[in-house]
Amino acid sequence: MISQIPFILFITFITLSFSFFLSMKLKRKNIMKTRRLPPGPRKLPIIGNLHQLGNLPHRSLQNLSKAYGDLMFLQLGSIPALVVSSPNMAQEIFKNHDLIFSGRPPLYAIKRFTYDLSSISSAPYGDYWREVRKIVVLELMTVKRVQSFANIRAEEVALMIDRIKSSGRSAVDLSSLEFSLSNNIVSRVALGTTNCIDRGKNNRFQEILHEIQQLAGEFNLADFFPGMDWINKFNGVDKRMKKYFEDLDTFFDKVIEEHVDPRRSKSDEEDIIDVLLRIQKDPFQTIKLKDEHLKGVLVDVFVAGTDTSAATIV
CATH class of the missing domain: 1.10.630.10 (Cytochrome P450)
Incomplete structure (x- = not known):
């Protein structure tokens, strides 16, 4: 009986972890459904649209934008991203909605080399x-x-x-x-x-x-x-x-x-x-x-x- 305790604890841990992951996945899915997101290609579980970038991401993004429009939504791993592919759409975002898009993602290497985002090019708006x-x-x-x-x-x-x-x-x-x-x-x-x-x-x-x-x-x-x-x-x-x-x-x-x-x-x-x-x-x-x-x-x-x-x- 005592020898079975570690196995039972292991099964319990796996079950709880899977339940937590599933609940978070369903919650995220429901949130994404309520949002009005721009069109974009179908994504795979976990990696999203990363597999569609290829060795030449700029060429891949250009080809995808021809199919899905000037404003396209991609899921890059766990990071949601908007791809802007026209001057008019870029002007709309950076002129009329500049505060919303004023920040930059805190990339791993950039955060380290800019002294925890202390440079003007990486610091969050504030x-x-x-x-x-x-x-x-x-x-x-x-x-x-x-x-x-x-x-x-x-x-x-x-x-x-x-x-x-x-x-x-x-x-x-x-x-x-x-x-x-x-x-x-x-x-x-x-x-x-x-x-x-x-x-x-x-x-x-x-x-x-x-x-x-x-x-x-x-x-x-x-x-x-x-x-x-x-x-x-x-x-x-x-x-x-x-x-x-x-x-x-x-x-x-x-x-x-x-x-x-x-x-x-x-x-x-x-x-x-x-x-x-x-x-x-x-x-x-x-x-x-x-x-x-x-x-x-x-x-x-x-x-x-x-x-x-x-x-x-x-």
């Missing part, structure tokens, strides 16, 4: 986002400040042209050169130095940025099944993220320490970290900015300022 956006618009991206960095841009472009000339008849990797150009410009603008960048070489800092972009763009099961984020502990994703996040954080800590050092020689023009540190000390700030918030803004500056700019130029 007081913090409005305050950081105001700082970026009024302090970092003004016409006067952008123009003040014209000499830096001219110097770096001239150096890149010299490197191309020195290559003679040899083949030139423009993608690598443009990435280095963008990286050098952003580094001088943000940090006031080029010491962190080994000109023209794929140095450690560029490797960190590249790996962050790779991890942020890779398929991650936790983005579609948030309850299965534990799997990243076994497939190597968490290990890679921890490694490159610590490297990035160490780099940011170093440059912040250099900027608060009273012995540091200051130039006439403030760099971006100077501006952020000045605002951080302002007692009249609506939201008290921590170092993690500053680092989140710097992630936007470096990742968006280097990769996006280089891709646009090429």
Whole structure:
């Protein structure tokens, strides 16, 4: 009799788990029925419409939109999604319903690398986002400040042209050169130095940025099944993220320490970290900015300022 107790407990656990799963499934199904959702393809249990994305999701979405319309509903794992496929529908959503769609999904890698969604591109709409956006618009991206960095841009472009000339008849990797150009410009603008960048070489800092972009763009099961984020502990994703996040954080800590050092020689023009540190000390700030918030803004500056700019130029 006693030996049967573990078996009975096991059967009871399985029965209760199945009953709970079934009740939640039926409840979710009833909720979905009461909603007026846009048309979309039939979905499979558990994975939804993930199997219909294929190796080229943009092509698959284009083909599906031709069949189901400019506004289409997809179930991506446990995540409901709307696919917008026309300029008119995009204008309707982002102009007339902008507050409803103002947020972005907290993707697994993005949340980690933006210091728990502290960057302006990932922060949820609210007081913090409005305050950081105001700082970026009024302090970092003004016409006067952008123009003040014209000499830096001219110097770096001239150096890149010299490197191309020195290559003679040899083949030139423009993608690598443009990435280095963008990286050098952003580094001088943000940090006031080029010491962190080994000109023209794929140095450690560029490797960190590249790996962050790779991890942020890779398929991650936790983005579609948030309850299965534990799997990243076994497939190597968490290990890679921890490694490159610590490297990035160490780099940011170093440059912040250099900027608060009273012995540091200051130039006439403030760099971006100077501006952020000045605002951080302002007692009249609506939201008290921590170092993690500053680092989140710097992630936007470096990742968006280097990769996006280089891709646009090429």
